Structures are given as structure tokens and as C-alpha cells.
Amino acid sequence: MKFSLNWLNDHLDLTDLSVADIDDLLTFAGIExxxxxxxxxxxxxxxVAQVISSEKHPDADKLSVCQIDAGADSPVQIVCGAKNYQVGDKIPLAQPGCELPGGFKIAPCKMRGIESNGMMCSASELGLTDESDGLMILDTDAAPGTAFSDIITSDTIFDVxxxxxxxxxxxxxGLARELAALTGRELKGGIAHYQSINDKCQTAQSSDIDIQATEACPLYSGHFIRGIKVAPSPDWLKEKLEAVGLRPINNVVDITNYILHQTGQPLHAFDLAKLNGGIQVRYAKDGEKLIALDGADYPxxxxxxxxxxxxxxxxxAGVMGGEDSGVTGGxxxxxxxxxxxxxxxxxATARRFNLSTDSSYRFERGIDPVQTLGISKLAVDLILELAGGTADPETLIAGQVPTAPADVAFEHAACHRLLGHNIGDDKINNILSSLGLEADGNNWKIPTWRLDLSRQVDLIEEVARVFGLDNIPARTVGTYAPASxxxxxxxxxxxLRDRLVHQGFYEALSVKLIAESQLADDPATAMKGGLAPMRIKNPISDDYVYLRPSVIPSLLSIAKHNVNHGxxxxxxxxxxxxxxxxxxxxAIEQSSLGLLITGDREPASWKKPQPETLDFHDLRSVIESLCPGQDIQIHPITPQPGCHLALAAQIRIGKSKAGICGQLTPARAREIGLEAPALVAEFNANTLNTARNTERRFAELPRYPASTRDIAMEAPAELPNSDIEAVFAKxxxxxxxxxxxxxxFSDARGEKLAADKKSLAYSITYRHPDRTLEQAEVEQAHQQILETLSKNLPVVFR
Amino acid sequence: MLDELSAIQSDALAAIESIDSESTLDEFRIHYLGKKGRLTAAAAGMRDVAKEDKRAVGQKLNEVRNTITGLIDSRNVDLAAKKDAQAVAGIDPTLPARSLPQGAGHPLSQMLNRAVDTLHQLGFAIAEGPEIEDNWHCFDALNTPADHPARNEKDTFYFDSGKLLRTHTSTVQVRTMEGAKSLPVRIIAPGSAFRRDEIDATHSISFTQLEGLYVDEEVSLADLKGTLEYFFHSIFGKNTELRFRPHFFPFTEPSFEIDIKLHAAGKSSRWIEIAGCGMVDPSVFDAIHSQRKDELFSPDKVSGFAFGLGIDRLAMIQHGIPDLRLFSENDLRFLNQFA
Structure with a gap:
């Protein structure tokens, strides 16, 4: 909301304070x-000056030579670089002797050989805005030569x-009242509000005003004024409205707006000629319509x-008047x-229509109900003064003034306790009194405009706010909190993060909402029977529709971004x-760890100009490195059709299903822009952490030497290594x-080895914990292993 | 005899010059000092030396032996140094590094770690709550009126079930107090919060928050001030200027926003908002109290403070990051700056 400093000064003398002082004062009052x-x-x-003519400068393409009427007998010649004006426009003219903000002094000079006797100004040159585009074109009736300060009074506007x-x-x-309390000043005229001014009220006949919804409208007043003359407002009123960003319309409408910004009470003027019968305050009938002042049709x-x-x-009610009965020139x-x-x-109504007006804004937050009638009187007087006419002697009222806020019981000790500092009872009393509260024993009477003060803590807040946290000593006594x-x-x-970072991984953090098209990137879709993803009812765009069921979709889109950037x-x-x-x-929420690796194993360097490409086995080493010493198994699965994995496997740690890993289909990798294999893995982070944080037990270091034997065997090319490991395990x-x-070793051409075979070489280590092995017992053990392998597997030893 | 010894000495001195390997040095040693070496042989002749000459010859013999031993030792050192030099010959230590994969934690993780570490020092323990929440935990229990704009479908993500994505981590305050077994409650809750906002340089649909709550008998504003001053001075440095500006939140009273003074090179310093905080509003205790049906959080007995920080904002200030979107883009060139 915009406040004019001049307007505030009408109510309270702030002239001794700088703009920075007032800024601070507002800030520490909680007004940003x-x-x-x-x-x-x-x-x-x-x-104010008017452009009479403008011609191109004979020696400069970007300059014009203008003749300007500045109120003198003969025109002034100005050389100007701006382009945004037309002949006839009024502009601010800085004449010789003028000093602009920033200290720039205007004097007659020659520009490219042509005399220039002043400067036509932009808003920024006058210090009115930070930036401006061209000259400030003035919308004014003022005659050329009028001092600029006469058409726009100098003012400071606070947007708070x-x-x-x-x-x-x-x-x-309201703001003046607050500043008066904070600075210990008196309001001019001594009025804090207008509650007692209107003593001429009369209860309306129900044929005049009929409130059919007393809860929604406890009090309604109307005042008839006849024979007015609708006309433009006087300058002082226009200026006030313009200062706070309102457009003057006519005297009657301007007065209602002015009173609203002056007192906070919204008013509305109906054109009596357009009303048929008395006023009814009622709920609308379904299907009823209104074309409002903004021209829109509201169902x-x-x-x-x-x-x-x-x-x-x-x-x-309280939102906007109808177009039909609005005040017009006639x-x-x-x-x-x-x-x-x-x-x-x-x-509710304003929200439903997505309509926020100056009036609805105030009613929805709560106005001072005790002012309502007094302000009617204030407005009537002003209308009579500016628009003439005759007012009825009395304001017609229906309903009742809502009851004043209840007194609040207050204990000084409670205030000291919550502040953590005894600031003294007198100090508390002074603060509350300055804000318009009145003490009655331990009870405080609340001013009618302070709808927010209903509990002791609300009063403590006022004390804390006015006293300021700066003045309360800090305390850092804490109790210990056991680790959770x-x-x-x-x-x-x-x-876990540190381990990955130390392995050269970059941590990504992405928005947890993804597009529908990204769901297929979830590696779990490689398996049957997945859980359903969660859809947002009111997504903000197609990019963020589902809560991610996996972090892999995000990692793939991050991969794409990075590929696009080299x-x-x-x-x-x-x-x-x-x-x-x-x-x-x-809903199920789980903590998940996703990995993506692709491309060169290390950055190319003079030492290794062509590094190897990461493959599935690199992914596997990362997986194993996360859980050293744990039994990690990879169980290949056949990917479900439509999923984005060409190769997929379940990861188990001991007996727990810990996650899934695999390699993207080449088609999906290409969409991302990746030529090399793209490997992904995703873990349930809790399962992984449980395995990682298994209690470690010391194992005796071997004291006797081991003995190793190598074996080489030929096996069918498709025999998985896990089959061999399973035999070893048994x-x-x-x-x-x-x-x-x-x-x-394998040979696709079948020269050194049949093409459907592979040759595998294992190194096998034997050891006895308590003594050095003898040759013979190693041989015996080795034979047993060879026999078991050949009995259980289609292998031949070489 | 003396002549013989002098001859051995001068021969050795001449011969050592051409010794350039460990093996020739060994041959040299054997030639002079070995069992059948010249000096050993000469020493054997001592017994034939006249008694009166024995002393002079003996001295000469020692002198020659020391000389030869010295020659061998120093040549040994030379040869070792030569060998060491050969081992590293051709290495140009000024060549560029052979790069290791670097890796980096996300700047938001790093900032969160710092924040959590600092609050651990102050004796806060972490608490958690779900990101998919209900109206009660997100709004009702936090004294947010039924028609408050934040509850609007325009501002908050909802599910068909009526549940929502939490708009703040303050939900964890409620969940913690619901489940607490005793006082004090002294928790911090880091996590994501979601707002239905247009995405631009300063707005996102999700951000990382850190909530704090301390409830006990007689917790005061002085405690709040002490805790947050310590926190911000730890994060941004002891000389950072802070101000507590009165503000309004439905779930705290009194409420404050905290600003820190930012000094950017070439610009005038300015205050920027960095956190919200306040004393827990009694109506929040009321809600917990009626939910729990016991007296632990009776509004007459307890008081507390709560605060909420945007980790994104702290990281932006700390590192001078101008645009929120950089955090979720995860560009390696960006992440690398925080390795």
C-alpha cells in the first residue's frame, strides 16, 4: 500500500524526520x-513548457532544434536529443540557473553550433525515477511558465x-496513529478516529434499508444527498489520489476513495435515479448477475x-458497485x-471472483466498526462542500454497531517471562497506553481499531514490537538434546554422499515433481508389479505433474542438460x-539413492589421450564400493517391454532387495545425446545404509602363508559367472x-576357441589358520574343487 | 715398505677417478682392501718391518687405509645420487596434472550440513515428517484460518485425496509435539517444501527449508535471539550485522523476520531478509494439547520458539549465486565451483 508523506503530515508532524528515519521507524514497527x-x-x-516546433539539427542527425513556449513573450530555443515528444506536448523545462538533482547546473550553451537555452527533462533527470525513457510528458492544463512544483507537489511515497x-x-x-505512538507525538486535531462525530443518526424504515443477513452485515447506513453537481475534483484532492496511485474520476467517486485512504472505511455512492425501491442487504439468488463498475459480468x-x-x-457488498447505479456525469x-x-x-466472494479491490481488501481484513457512522458524516460534509446539493439531516442506519473488542487480562510477569527480560512494569504500561489501550486494573481496554488484540500474548507482542529485540539481551542457555x-x-x-563425492561423483538435487513422459525412466518399470506414481491434482505445468517415483528420471534430464552444454x-x-x-x-515416501555413470572413465590427458569408456562393470564396482565387505549380488532380470533399460538386474545385499541397476537402451541414451553406454543404479537408501553401518568385528590377521593354484576352464559362452560362483559358494x-x-577370453571368429565357448581363468587361494599348508593337502583340496566344478557345470578344464 | 704404501695410495687416488658403477667400485674395494688386496698384502708385511720403524709404518698403513675407505664411501654417495637422478630423469614436474575425477557435493547439501552442524552444537536434534501432508498438520494446527490464501489451490499442490505437498517444514513442529514423550523439545527439521509458484530467478516450486523448534517451560525471546544470533554469526561470520524486524506469522507471536546486512562489492550495503522466527503462538499449543489429550503441551505451562530458514537463500548469499534455477539445473560447471 502506498502512503504519501505529505498526507501523513496532515495528521502528524513528521517534518523533523528524514526519509531514512521514517523508513527505520516503519521497519521496526513491523511495517516492511x-x-x-x-x-x-x-x-x-x-x-512547465510547451513545444511549439521541432526541426532536425542541421549538423547532427540525432539532435533536434525546438522552439519552446516557456511563458515568456518570445519562444526559447532548445537543442534536444529525445524523440518521444510531439509538437504541442508539455514538458518540464530547466531554464538557465536551474540546478538539477545531482548538482547539474543549466546554462546557455551551443550544441553543434546551435544555441540552446535550457534543457527539456526526463523524469529521472528530475530525480523522480531511477530510470526513464525519454522526456517526461506532462498531462496538465497549467499554462507554460508555471513552476513545476505548482503542478506536482513534492512528496515522498512509501510503498509498504x-x-x-x-x-x-x-x-x-491509521498509520499516522501508529507513528504517533512510536514517536510519542500527538496527532493533529487530537482525533484517533471518527467514532463520536456523527450524532445525527436515525434508524431506517425497513422499506428504506432492510438487512436480511445480519451476520454478514451487522451495520448498514445510507445518507441521501440531492441536487449535487458531479464535476472534476479540485486539484488538492486529485493530487492526494494521484500520490497514492489512484486515478481521479469525479468529485463524488474521488471523495469516497479519498475517505477510504484517509480513514480505512470503504464507502459507496449509488446514483439514486437508478435505484428502484429501498436498499436490501441480502444474499444473491442463484443465477442472479451483476455487471460491475469494471464492466465485467459477475454470475x-x-x-x-x-x-x-x-x-x-x-x-x-464490500467488493464493487454495479455499473448501472454508479455515479456518472449526469x-x-x-x-x-x-x-x-x-x-x-x-x-469468500472476492476470492471466488479473483477480485481484490481497495474496499474488499479492507473489509476482508476487518475495519474499525465504530468509525462507520462517523465517517459517513465526514464524507457527506465533504460532498456538500465540493459538489453542492442538499443532504438529509440524518443518516439512516440499519443493524447495530458491532460490539467493541473485549478487555484483555494482562499480567506483567508473564510479559517479562516471555521476553526473557524484566523491562519494568512502567515501561510496559507506557507502551500499551501509547498504542491507545487503557488500563483498568489488570484488564486492558482495547481500542476499537485493534481487532488483532484479544489475548494476553497479543499484548506481549505489542510490547516486544515497540520495545524492540535489540534491547533484549540474548541468552544461549540450552539443554542437551539426545541424538535422534x-x-x-x-x-x-x-x-554415503561423501563416499560418492570422493569417488568423483557430482551430487544433483532436483525438483521432486516430474513430467508424465519421464515416468518410463524409472528403472523399476523393468520389473513387473510396480507401485503407482502419485499425480498432482493441480499441476502448475506439464513438466511437473507427478511426484517422482525414482530419482533416475531427474538424473537423465540433468544428463541431457549437461550433454547439451558439452x-x-x-x-x-x-x-x-x-x-x-x-x-x-x-502414499509411500522412501529415501532413494540414484547413480548415473556414462562416458570416459577419466578425463583425457596428455598421459592418456583416449581413456576407456565406462561400462556396466564400472557401475558394479561403484555398487560394491558402497558396501565394502558385504555380500552384494547382482541378479539379472529380463526387462519388461517398454522400459528404458536394455540390461537390468536386481541388487541384493545379503537377503535384502536393495535396488536395481542396468544399462539404458541405446534409443533412450541417444535421446539424451549419449553415445557411450549409460549405466544407472537405484538403491533404497535405508537398506543401503543399514548394510553400510553394520557393526564391524575384528578378524584375526592371517599368520600363516596362503597357497594359490590357477585353473583355466572352457565353458559355454552364455554361462553366467553367477552360476560358477554359486557352485564355489556351496x-x-x-x-x-x-x-x-x-x-x-573368447574368440568370435572361432580360431583360437570355438565361437560358442569362453575360456575362464580363476586363481584359487588356500590357507589353514593354524599352520603352514602342506603340498599334498593343497593338491587334495584343489582336486575336490575341480571335481565339484566339473560335476555341476558344463565346463572342461584346459 | 713406506714407499710401497705411498705407491698404493697414489694408485688408489688415480684409479678412483674412473670408477663409475657399483660393480667397478666393488672391484676397486677388493683390489685394495680384499683378502688378497694390495693393502691387505702390505699389512701382512708389517711383521717384517724393523721394530723401530713399526710405529711410522703402522701410521702410514692406517693413513692409506683411511684414505681408501674414504674414497670408497664418498664414491658410493656419488653413485647413489647419480642413480636417484637417473630414476627420475625425464620427468617434467611442470606438466599438467593427470586429472582424477573430481566430484562435488551439491552447494545446498553443503550449506545444509553447515547449518545442521551449527545447530547440533547448540543441542538441537533432527526430526522429520512426511512431504505429503494433510491440512491439519500443514495449516489447522498452525493457526492458519480456513480461508487463508496459502491454502488456496492456486498456491498449494493438492492430491485428489485432499492431501497436499507441505508448504513449509513447520509441519514437523506439529508432528514432533504430537509424538513427544517429554520436555524439552529441541529439534531441527531440514527438508523440502513446495509452493505453487511460477519458476524464475527468485521463485521455485520447491525449496530446502530448515525448521527449528524449542519448547520447554520458560523459553523466552531472549533464548530465540541468542540461538539465532549464534547461528548466523557461525554461518556468515562474527561481524555480520543482524536485525530482528517485527513481522506477522499465524503460528508465532511475537513474530520477527531476520535481516542480515549484505555488503556487495561496488554496491551500497543493504538489508536482506533471511529467516522468519517467533514465539510459538499459544493457539498452536492449544491444537496440540487437544490432539494429545494430556497436559504436556498445555499452553499455560509451556512456551517455545520456532524459526524457519531457507537453505537456498543462505547458499545464494554465501556464494553470491544470483539465480535459484542454478540449484536444480545441476550443471557440472556450476557444481564444480563448490568442489
Missing amino acids: VEGIETRGADIDQLV EITPNRPDLLSHL LNSSDLIIADGEKAQAI TTDILLESAYFAPSGVR KEDKTYAANRS SSALRLFELGTVFSATPKGQ IDQKLLESFCLFDV
């Missing part, structure tokens, strides 16, 4: 200053954010409170409405929540310590 703007300029020798709990600050009087329903005449809706008789509408109804389960998870995740060697991971729903719709031979595959 979003912008400060200067209006008008009080500059000597700056006048009023928090929703402080509707009492949504007016110049009403039975939840909308309206102001109607005997026939139809004439205004949406209006002579009016009914001036000043009412109190309850916040919730106005809020979540602390341990956090630490485990952190160590990086095709990628080691990426993301650790975060993934979401799915059970068939019954129960061998009951105490001396067998470990085995290691150290060579795989």
Missing part, C-alpha cells in the same frame, strides 16, 4: 518498506507491506452478499453507503525422497579361502 519514491520536484527555474493482522494501518490516519450465487434495490443486485441525487461487512463473506533416529540417518546419508562424461548421484502409492492409495572345503576370476 518495499519502496520509497519521490514525487514532484521543488526545483528553482524548473517550469501491511501484515494481515494489522488492518488498522490500511489508512493514512452470483447464494453465498454472495449483495446490495440490491427492489428489483436486482446493485453492488457486490448524476444529481445519490445514496451514500457506509457499512460494516463481516470479513469472511467479503473474502533422524540424526543417525542424516549422518549415514552424509557419509559434458558427456558424467558421474552423477542424487539422494532424496521418492514417492509412490499403494493400490489403496496410501563347496565344503575348509582350506578354500577365496577365488578370483582373472581372465576371460
Whole structure:
């Protein structure tokens, strides 16, 4: 909301404070200053002038030579570079002797040989805006030669954010009242509000005003004024409205707007000639319509409170008047409405129509109901003064003034306790009194405009706000907090991240919402019977429709971004929540770790100009490195049709299903822009962390030497290594310590080995824990292994 | 005899010059000092030396032996140095590094770690809650009126079930107090929050928040101030200027926004908003109290403070990052700057 400093000064003398002082004052009162703007300029020798002619400068393409009427007998010649004006426009002219903000002094000079006697100015040159595009074109009737400060009074405009709990600050009087309290000043005229001014009220006949919804509208007043003359407002009024960003319309409408910004009470004037019968305050009938002042057609329903005449809706209560009964140039008789509408109804209707007006904004937050009648009187007086006419002697009222806020019981000790500092009872009393509260023993009477003060803590807040946290000493006494389960998870995740980062991985963090088209990137789609992804009911765009069921879709889109920017060697991971729903719709949130590797194994260098390409076996080494010493198995699965994995396998740690890994289909990899194999893996992070954080037990270091034997065997090309490992795992031979595959050979051309065969070489280690092995027992053990292998597998030893 | 010894000495001195390997040096040693070496043979002649000459000859013999031993030792050192030099010959240490894959933690993770570490020092433990929430935990229990704009479908993501994506991590305050077994409650809750916002340089549909809550008997504004001052001074440095600006939140009263003073090179310094905080509103305790049906969070007995920080914002300030979108883009050139 915009506040004019001049306007505030009407209510409170702030002239001794700088703009920065007021900025601080507002900020520490809890009123956020979003912008400060200067209006008008009080500059000597700056006048309104009119362009009489403009011709191209004979020696400069970008300059014009203008003849300007600056109010003197003969025109002034100005050389000008701007292009945004036309002959006849009025502009601000800085005449010789004028000093512009920033210290630039205007003097007669020659520009490219042509005399120039001043400068036509832009808004930024006058210090009114930071930037401007060309000359400031003035919309004014003022005659050339008029001082610029006469047409736009110099003013400072504060654009502030009023928090929703402080509707009492949504007016110049309200803000002045607050500043008066904060600075210990007196309001001019001594009035804090207008509650007691209107003593001429009369209860309306129900044929004049009939409130049919007293909860939504407890109080409605109307005042008849006849024989007015609708005309443009006087300059002082126009200036006030323009200062706060409003466009002047006519005297009657301007007065209602002015009073609203002055006092916070919204008003509405109906053209009496357009009303048929008395005022009804009622809910709309379903299907009823209203064309409002903005020209739009509003379909009403039975939840909308309206102001109607005997026939139809004439205004949406507290939101906007109807076009039909609005005040126009031809209006002579009016009914001036000043009412109190309850916040919730106005809020619901305004929200439904997505319509926020100055009026609805205030009603939805809550106005001071006690002012309503007094302000009617204030407005009537001003209308009579500016538009003439005759007013009825009395304001017609229906309903009752809503009851004043209840007193609040307050205990000083509670305030000291919550502040953590005894600031003294007197200090508290002074603060509360300055804000208009009145003490009555332990009870405080609340001013009618402070709808936010209903509990002790609300009063404590006022004390804290005015006293300021700066003045309260800080305390850092804390109790100890035992580590939680979540602390341990956090630490485990952190160590997982660190391990990956130290392996050269980059951590990605992405938005957890993905597009429908990305769902197929979930590696779990390689398996049957997955859970359903969760769809947002009101997505903001097609890119963010589902909560991600996997982090792999995000990693692939990050891969694409990086490929597009020149990086095709990628080691990426993301650790975060993934979401799915059970068939019954129960949401499941899990912590997931996704990995993506593709491209060169290391950056090319002078040492290795052509590095190897990462493949599935590299992925497997990463997987194993995450859980050293654990039994990690890879179980290949046949990918379901339509999924984006050409190769897929389940990852198990011991007996737990820990995740899934695989290689993207070449088609999907190509879409991302990847030439090399793209390998992905995704873990349930909790399963992984449980395995990673298994308690470690010390094992005696071997004290006796081992003995190794190598075997080479020929096997069918398609025999998976896991079959061989499974046989090894079952061998009951105490001396067998470990085995290691150290060579795989195949020959597609079938020259050295049949094309459907492969040759495998294993190194087998034997050891006895308590003594050095004898040759013979190693031989015996080795024979047992060879026999078991050949008995259980289609292999031949070479 | 003396002549013989002098001859051995001068021969050795001459011969050592041409020794250029360990094997020739060994031959040299054997030639002079070996069992059948010249000096060994000469020493054997001592017994034939006249008694009165023995002393002088003996001295000469020692002198020659020391000389030869010294020659061998120093040549040994020379040869070792030569061998060491050969081992590294041709290595240009100024060649560019052979690059290791570098890797980097995400700047938001790094900032979150710093924040969590600092709050661990202050004795806060981590708590968690679901990201898919219900209205009660996200709004009702936090004193947010039924027609508050934040609950609008325009601003909040909903599911058909009526559940929603939490708009703040303050939900974890509620969940923690619902489940707490005793006081004090002293928790922090890092996590994602979601808003239905248009995405631009300063807005995103999701961001990383960190919530804090301390509830006990007699928790005060002074505690709030002490905790957050310590926190921001730890993160941004001891001399960072802070201000607590009164503000409004439905779930705290009094409420404050915290600004820190930002000094950017070439620009005038300015205050920028960095966190929201306040004393837990009694109506929040009321909600918990009626939900729990016991007296642990009776609004008459407890007080507490709560705060919420945007980790994204802290990271932007800390590193001078101008655009929120950089965080979710995960461009390697960006991530590499925080390796």
C-alpha cells in the first residue's frame, strides 16, 4: 500500500524526520518498506513548457532544434536529443540557473553550433525515477511558465507491506496513529478516529434499508444527498489520489476513495435515479448477475452478499458497485453507503471472483466498526462542500454497531517471562497506553481499531514490537538434546554422499515433481508389479505433474542438460525422497539413492589421450564400493517391454532387495545425446545404509602363508559367472579361502576357441589358520574343487 | 715398505677417478682392501718391518687405509645420487596434472550440513515428517484460518485425496509435539517444501527449508535471539550485522523476520531478509494439547520458539549465486565451483 508523506503530515508532524528515519521507524514497527519514491520536484527555474516546433539539427542527425513556449513573450530555443515528444506536448523545462538533482547546473550553451537555452527533462533527470525513457510528458492544463512544483507537489511515497493482522494501518490516519505512538507525538486535531462525530443518526424504515443477513452485515447506513453537481475534483484532492496511485474520476467517486485512504472505511455512492425501491442487504439468488463498475459480468450465487434495490443486485457488498447505479456525469441525487461487512463473506466472494479491490481488501481484513457512522458524516460534509446539493439531516442506519473488542487480562510477569527480560512494569504500561489501550486494573481496554488484540500474548507482542529485540539481551542457555533416529540417518546419508563425492561423483538435487513422459525412466518399470506414481491434482505445468517415483528420471534430464552444454562424461548421484502409492492409495515416501555413470572413465590427458569408456562393470564396482565387505549380488532380470533399460538386474545385499541397476537402451541414451553406454543404479537408501553401518568385528590377521593354484576352464559362452560362483559358494572345503576370476577370453571368429565357448581363468587361494599348508593337502583340496566344478557345470578344464 | 704404501695410495687416488658403477667400485674395494688386496698384502708385511720403524709404518698403513675407505664411501654417495637422478630423469614436474575425477557435493547439501552442524552444537536434534501432508498438520494446527490464501489451490499442490505437498517444514513442529514423550523439545527439521509458484530467478516450486523448534517451560525471546544470533554469526561470520524486524506469522507471536546486512562489492550495503522466527503462538499449543489429550503441551505451562530458514537463500548469499534455477539445473560447471 502506498502512503504519501505529505498526507501523513496532515495528521502528524513528521517534518523533523528524514526519509531514512521514517523508513527505520516503519521497519521496526513491523511495517516492511518495499519502496520509497519521490514525487514532484521543488526545483528553482524548473517550469512547465510547451513545444511549439521541432526541426532536425542541421549538423547532427540525432539532435533536434525546438522552439519552446516557456511563458515568456518570445519562444526559447532548445537543442534536444529525445524523440518521444510531439509538437504541442508539455514538458518540464530547466531554464538557465536551474540546478538539477545531482548538482547539474543549466546554462546557455551551443550544441553543434546551435544555441540552446535550457534543457527539456526526463523524469529521472528530475530525480523522480531511477530510470526513464525519454522526456517526461506532462498531462496538465497549467499554462507554460508555471513552476513545476505548482503542478506536482513534492512528496515522498512509501510503498509498504501491511501484515494481515494489522488492518488498522490500511489508512493514512491509521498509520499516522501508529507513528504517533512510536514517536510519542500527538496527532493533529487530537482525533484517533471518527467514532463520536456523527450524532445525527436515525434508524431506517425497513422499506428504506432492510438487512436480511445480519451476520454478514451487522451495520448498514445510507445518507441521501440531492441536487449535487458531479464535476472534476479540485486539484488538492486529485493530487492526494494521484500520490497514492489512484486515478481521479469525479468529485463524488474521488471523495469516497479519498475517505477510504484517509480513514480505512470503504464507502459507496449509488446514483439514486437508478435505484428502484429501498436498499436490501441480502444474499444473491442463484443465477442472479451483476455487471460491475469494471464492466465485467459477475454470475452470483447464494453465498454472495449483495446490495440490491427492489428489483436486482446493485453492488457486490464490500467488493464493487454495479455499473448501472454508479455515479456518472449526469448524476444529481445519490445514496451514500457506509457499512460494516463481516470479513469472511467479503473474502469468500472476492476470492471466488479473483477480485481484490481497495474496499474488499479492507473489509476482508476487518475495519474499525465504530468509525462507520462517523465517517459517513465526514464524507457527506465533504460532498456538500465540493459538489453542492442538499443532504438529509440524518443518516439512516440499519443493524447495530458491532460490539467493541473485549478487555484483555494482562499480567506483567508473564510479559517479562516471555521476553526473557524484566523491562519494568512502567515501561510496559507506557507502551500499551501509547498504542491507545487503557488500563483498568489488570484488564486492558482495547481500542476499537485493534481487532488483532484479544489475548494476553497479543499484548506481549505489542510490547516486544515497540520495545524492540535489540534491547533484549540474548541468552544461549540450552539443554542437551539426545541424538535422534533422524540424526543417525542424516549422518549415514552424509557419509554415503561423501563416499560418492570422493569417488568423483557430482551430487544433483532436483525438483521432486516430474513430467508424465519421464515416468518410463524409472528403472523399476523393468520389473513387473510396480507401485503407482502419485499425480498432482493441480499441476502448475506439464513438466511437473507427478511426484517422482525414482530419482533416475531427474538424473537423465540433468544428463541431457549437461550433454547439451558439452559434458558427456558424467558421474552423477542424487539422494532424496521418492514417492509412490499403494493400490489403496496410501502414499509411500522412501529415501532413494540414484547413480548415473556414462562416458570416459577419466578425463583425457596428455598421459592418456583416449581413456576407456565406462561400462556396466564400472557401475558394479561403484555398487560394491558402497558396501565394502558385504555380500552384494547382482541378479539379472529380463526387462519388461517398454522400459528404458536394455540390461537390468536386481541388487541384493545379503537377503535384502536393495535396488536395481542396468544399462539404458541405446534409443533412450541417444535421446539424451549419449553415445557411450549409460549405466544407472537405484538403491533404497535405508537398506543401503543399514548394510553400510553394520557393526564391524575384528578378524584375526592371517599368520600363516596362503597357497594359490590357477585353473583355466572352457565353458559355454552364455554361462553366467553367477552360476560358477554359486557352485564355489556351496563347496565344503575348509582350506578354500577365496577365488578370483582373472581372465576371460573368447574368440568370435572361432580360431583360437570355438565361437560358442569362453575360456575362464580363476586363481584359487588356500590357507589353514593354524599352520603352514602342506603340498599334498593343497593338491587334495584343489582336486575336490575341480571335481565339484566339473560335476555341476558344463565346463572342461584346459 | 713406506714407499710401497705411498705407491698404493697414489694408485688408489688415480684409479678412483674412473670408477663409475657399483660393480667397478666393488672391484676397486677388493683390489685394495680384499683378502688378497694390495693393502691387505702390505699389512701382512708389517711383521717384517724393523721394530723401530713399526710405529711410522703402522701410521702410514692406517693413513692409506683411511684414505681408501674414504674414497670408497664418498664414491658410493656419488653413485647413489647419480642413480636417484637417473630414476627420475625425464620427468617434467611442470606438466599438467593427470586429472582424477573430481566430484562435488551439491552447494545446498553443503550449506545444509553447515547449518545442521551449527545447530547440533547448540543441542538441537533432527526430526522429520512426511512431504505429503494433510491440512491439519500443514495449516489447522498452525493457526492458519480456513480461508487463508496459502491454502488456496492456486498456491498449494493438492492430491485428489485432499492431501497436499507441505508448504513449509513447520509441519514437523506439529508432528514432533504430537509424538513427544517429554520436555524439552529441541529439534531441527531440514527438508523440502513446495509452493505453487511460477519458476524464475527468485521463485521455485520447491525449496530446502530448515525448521527449528524449542519448547520447554520458560523459553523466552531472549533464548530465540541468542540461538539465532549464534547461528548466523557461525554461518556468515562474527561481524555480520543482524536485525530482528517485527513481522506477522499465524503460528508465532511475537513474530520477527531476520535481516542480515549484505555488503556487495561496488554496491551500497543493504538489508536482506533471511529467516522468519517467533514465539510459538499459544493457539498452536492449544491444537496440540487437544490432539494429545494430556497436559504436556498445555499452553499455560509451556512456551517455545520456532524459526524457519531457507537453505537456498543462505547458499545464494554465501556464494553470491544470483539465480535459484542454478540449484536444480545441476550443471557440472556450476557444481564444480563448490568442489
